Amino acid sequence: MGQLTYLLVDGENIDATLGNSILGRRPQPEERPRWDRLLTFTQETWGQDARGLFFLNASSGLPMSFVQALRALGYTPVPLSGTAEEKVVDIAIQRTLEALHERPDDVMLVSHDGDFLEAVTPLLDGERRVGLIAFEEFRNSGFHQLVQQGMEFFDLEHDTRAFNTTLPRLRIIPIDEFDPAAFLQ
Template sequence: MADGTPESAVVLVDGENIDATLGSSILRRRPDPKERPRWERLLDHLRDRWGTEVSGLFFLNSAFTPLPSSFVQALLNIGYQPVILAGPPEVKVVDVAIQRTLQALAERSTDVVLVSHDGDFLEDLRPLIDGQRRVAVVGFRELFNTGYSELVEHGLEILDLEDQVKAFNVTLPRVRVIPIDDFDPTVFLN
């Protein structure tokens, strides 16, 4: 850490939140395999963007998500550690595990990336924005909890999973604000 910047980053993926957001808010149906994020691209994007080693934890609830072994093996092959959780139905086990992980990261010198739109993590993410590390949230910009935008002035980066990370092989049918410099009318003229 010659310049004071951590030499590694950890990515925490809220698998339930991203899957639910993609299915219910964007596609309004269960995503086809070709419409799912290519999670290795997130790790590559962060390595290139921050020039650091990146590891990923992918949080899944075993009670609500059928976990095909092929998906778990694919996560392992691309550099994520699956964190498969179980608990009583009234406990949001993924949220609890991510909150505990964010709290544990406060004691470590590492950059932190949260992949979720959920506002339940704001209180545990806030102390990590300390000027010593880089902290980012990744998802669909127009669907983040508004509390994240309030943290941008304190140093939080907001990265769009489709537009910046380029994690998809297809263009998603999103309704969003387009900066005029990026506006291409041919996209709307079918």
């Protein structure tokens, strides 16, 4: 497989899903993913170096403290700007996925967004690993077919252990993972 994994983070999508669909409010800092754990998870899961690209809509300014924190964690921030009608993060991630067609590297995408299906599909060529990190119940249904074609799926909370708190999610539990103690509190 590839020599390097590119971890492409759609932070806006993760934050919106966390806030709107799971918590029903803006996430508190302690309720957000520990981004360094995603980078470590990616490296350990596929046993190779990972380069994290964190895409940011900076049309209204650059959140410098967040950018500095991302850099300290080993990410390359990708600040983007455009018109209010342009989904600059989606456009940039799609272009990055398309550029990766020409490279042998593996790809791990962190998003629920179906806008990436068309750009991800050609990467499932059997010569590289392609993964998706998301909340299983909120990922676009088109990713189900891609998993059948070889895309690996990892749950953002349960597989990566990226959170310090347990999120209030209703998740279907495989019987092999069922622990009654979790419900007898």
